[in-house]
Structures are given as structure tokens and as C-alpha cells.
Amino acid sequence: MAVEAGTQPAKDSGTYRIGGDLTVDRLGYGAMQLTGPGVWGDPKDPAEAVRVLRRAYELGVTFIDTADSYGPFVSELLIKEALHPYADDLVIATKAGLTRSGPGDWRPVGRPEYLRQQCELSLRHLGLETIGLYQLHRIDRKVPLADQLGELLLLREEGKIRHIGLSEVTVAQIEAAREIAPIVSVQNLYNLANRSAEDVLTYCENNDIAFIPWFPIATGELARPGGPLDKISHEHGATPAQLALAWLLRRSPVMLPIPGTSSVAHLEENVAAAQVPLTNTDYESLSTTT
DSSP: OOOOTTOOGGGGGOEEEETTTEEEESSOEEOGGGSSTTTBSOOSOHHHHHHHHHHHHHTTOOEEEOOTTTBTTHHHHHHHHHHOSOOTTOEEEEEESEEOSSTTOOEEOOOHHHHHHHHHHHHHHHTOSSEEEEEESSOOTTSOHHHHHHHHHHHHHTTSEEEEEEESOOHHHHHHHHTTSOOOEEEEEOBTTBOTTHHHHHHHHHTTOEEEEESOOOOGGGGSTTSHHHHHHHHHTOOHHHHHHHHHHHHOTTBOOOOOOSSHHHHHHHHGGGGOOOOHHHHHHHHTOO
């Protein structure tokens, strides 16, 4: 399924109000892949990265997710170059709590002074006065959770962030975090082929917390010739990746998929997933494949 000229297919994904007051179209964009290999350094084609970001908004995307560690800071700077000054309906979410020493290397650091420093840098790099959604990229087990979230609460009180989110957490960790600070979003690994975070998703549904699945497209064996995705894709004229995204959107009203890419063509393919109609039979067939 392709994007028709002049349309905004992301609008067909429905909306969700993050924290009860930030309305976004549910199919967003994840900006991790706008960097170099290993999520390190500049992209091979910076001009294409800028085109991707601008095209995403043209297609109706109003939720862009990034992190200070993507590059580091390369992704945030590209977002500013492409989209600043930001449209009123565009929500930029970023994260802090993972440090980088090289390609593919990620290490949690949750010291309060570090989180504050990274927030200040993200505000500067993104060109924002307030970050709409600021997420703790990983809980640092060496630092009391109350210290990590307590610093984010202080940043919120100072008007530097609006809402607080978590990433890659268990239900028990979310509950512990909510004793300290209001949590409006959770970002965990989740896709059609890997639903190990099903209990976290259910918790988010029951508590009206946004669930942001990272690595949302992972079709694997499901897309093999004769497999369930392959069969339904032929029936709908849609790609397996589009079906995987359509399934996520159908799975839960709190689901905010953020497929990422560094090419405009692939972006258009992903966003068109919002217009893929899944019948009840299609949905059930895909839901019982793993």
C-alpha cells in the first residue's frame, strides 16, 4: 500500500493524549536510525535525514521520539535543523540515562546531576524551552530510583519538562516509580513476533499510560513465503511491515508505534500502515501466530 499524493495517512491511526494533555497521532516516528552505524556519529546522508523528518510531519506524524544518546545528540540536532521552529501540534519526546563510549555501547547512568546536565543539553540541542515527554532511558541500579525520578520531578517543577516516562521496565518497576512521580508513558521492546512485555502493556492499558513499542517491526519467520504475514499481505496489497504496524495499532488504544528509518521511501511505506484495514479474522490470525 502506497501513500497518495497530498494525504496525511498518520491521521488515520487515531489519537492519544499523553499525560492527558498532549494530543498526538498514534503512529509516530522514532529518530534513532538517523545516525551513523551503531547509532554513533553523523548519518551517511544528512540531507536525506532532514528530508525524512520533514516528510514525516507532512504525512501527519505529530509524535517524534529521540534520545540524547542517539549519536550522541546527532538525532536531536537533526530534528532541530529540520523542524524548528516546531508546529504547535508536534510533540518531541527525548530520553536520558544511557551513556555512550562508542558504536553499539550503552551504559546506564542515573546520577541526578548527570540527568540534569543531559536535560539542559537536550533543551539546547532541540531548541525547546520545555520538553513535552522526558523519559528515563534505563533505570540505573546503582542509584536509588527516588534520586533519579526526584531529579526529573525537580526539572518538571522548573518547567523544563512537562511529563515523565520510563523505558524498558517491569510492572513492578512502574509501580515503584509511580510511588515517586507521575508516569505517563512506558517504552519497551514489543512487536508482533516478540510480546514478552504483554503484562506491561496490559498494565499500561489499565492505567491509561502510553505504551511506546520500540523495534515495532520484526516480522521474521512470520513473513516467510506461505507464512501468516505473507498470506495476508497478498490479500491486502500491503507489505509485511505495514501489517505488523497495523496489528500494533489495532492491539491497544494506548499503543504509540514509532517505526524508524533513514529513507523517505521507507518512511512513506511505514506511515501508510495506518490505512491498512485489518478484518477481525486478519487480526485474530496474526494474534495467534506466536
